[in-house]
Amino acid sequence: TANPNRKTPVTLLGLGAMGTALARAWLAAGHPLTVWNRTPARAEALAAEGAKVADSAAGAVAASTLVVVCLLDDASVETALDGVGLTGKDLVNLTTTTPAQARARATWAEERGARYLDGGIMAVPPMVGIPEAGGYVFYSGSRELFELHRESLAVPVGTAYVGEDAGFAALHDVALLSAMYGMFAGAAHAFALIRREDIDPVVFAPLLGNWIKAMAGSSIEQTARQLRNGDYTTDVVSDLAMQVAGTPTFLSTAEEQGVSPELIAPYFALMRRRLDVGSGKEDLTGLVDLLVRKD
Ligand code: FVH
Numbered sequence: 253t254a255n256p257n258r259k260t261p262v263t264l265l266g267l268g269a270m271g272t273a274l275a276r277a278w279l280a281a282g283h284p285l286t287v288w289n290r291t292p293a294r295a296e297a298l299a300a301e302g303a304k305v306a307d308s309a310a311g312a313v314a315a316s317t318l319v320v321v322c323l324l325d326d327a328s329v330e331t332a333l334d335g336v337g338l339t340g341k342d343l344v345n346l347t348t349t350t351p352a353q354a355r356a357r358a359t360w361a362e363e364r365g366a367r368y369l370d371g372g373i374m375a376v377p378p379m380v381g382i383p384e385a386g387g388y389v390f391y392s393g394s395r396e397l398f399e400l401h402r403e404s405l406a407v408p409v410g411t412a413y414v415g416e417d418a419g420f421a422a423l424h425d426v427a428l429l430s431a432m433y434g435m436f437a438g439a440a441h442a443f444a445l446i447r448r449e450d451i452d453p454v455v456f457a458p459l460l461g462n463w464i465k466a467m468a469g470s471s472i473e474q475t476a477r478q479l480r481n482g483d484y485t486t487d488v489v490s491d492l493a494m495q496v497a498g499t500p501t502f503l504s505t506a507e508e509q510g511v512s513p514e515l516i517a518p519y520f521a522l523m524r525r526r527l528d529v530g531s532g533k534e535d536l537t538g539l540v541d542l543l544v545r546k547d
Contacts, residue, residue: 262404
């Protein structure tokens with residue numbers, strides 16, 4: 253008779269930094285784990301920790317119904333699974349890809365008789381297996397598959413299902429990471445402005461961090477509400493006309509401090525374009541529409 257306490261067996265393809273962290277979390281939680289990696293040496297430590305090591309991707313896939321893939325990119329998934337039988341498998345792909353690649357990979361898997369779930373990991377390896385770290389994975393694709401394996405998938409990091417469209421996990425992933433790079437760009441510019449002065453960056457850092465947090469919290473929700481209701485006008489303090497009037501001060505300060513404006517100038521140019529079509533009473537929300545190509 254089946255043991256109801258037996259954890260779902262997991263196969264994991266890919267033992268890079270992220271794959272290894274995932275593997276350790278499943279092993280620690282008592283899941284029977286079969287692993288495969290292109291470079292076999294990377295599996296040695298995990299074998300000592302209890303993982304079964306397959307000598308081929310096909311052998312690893314054959315070992316479990318639930319097959320998780322965490323490889324470098326979509327091309328490496330194609331290479332690793334080339335010619336591997338997937339009939340009856342539940343394929344969960346945590347490799348970072350574009351939304352179109354994820355959709356194509358879902359079709360590819362389904363044509364080979366597998367159910368498919370795509371994932372976008374919102375965590376770095378040290379956050380894996382530590383619930384308090386707040387890491388999670390966006391999942392999209394088969395809801396049935398997500399519900400079936402939810403518990404096993406939630407072992408390394410949290411889960412957030414974002415829809416049946418297999419491309420949505422990748423889209424959410426890349427959207428959040430793109431915003432992160434925008435934030436890094438702003439912080440880089442701010443640090444550059446103080447770089448040649450007698451200002452300690454370590455003292456400056458909490459001022460910058462707290463300001464970004466305060467601005468992000470209120471403005472992101474306001475932008476979302478305006479995008480939903482279509483009314484971008486603001487009766488609050490900082491309309492677009494006022495903000496564009498302030499941009500020469502930012503550019504002159506960069507000049508005075510010997511800092512290239514290359515990170516902030518494109519954003520100011522968008523603000524100016526939006527103002528030029530008569531949107532001075534708006535918030536900055538209209539910039540979203542300027543970015544979206546009409547073709
Ligand atoms: N590490 C991170 O901070 C980020 C956090 C967010 C999510 N990403 C994505 O996770 C995927 C895996 O990332 P990783 O950190 O494990 O990456 P690497 O340590 O570079 O390991 C890459 C693995 O992929 C294997 N591999 C590469 N090319 C091939 C191929 N042509 N055929 C088969 N396997 C391939 C590689 O094998 P090997 O070099 O050890 O033989 C590693 O197992 C990734 O999508 C991130 O964007 C991580």
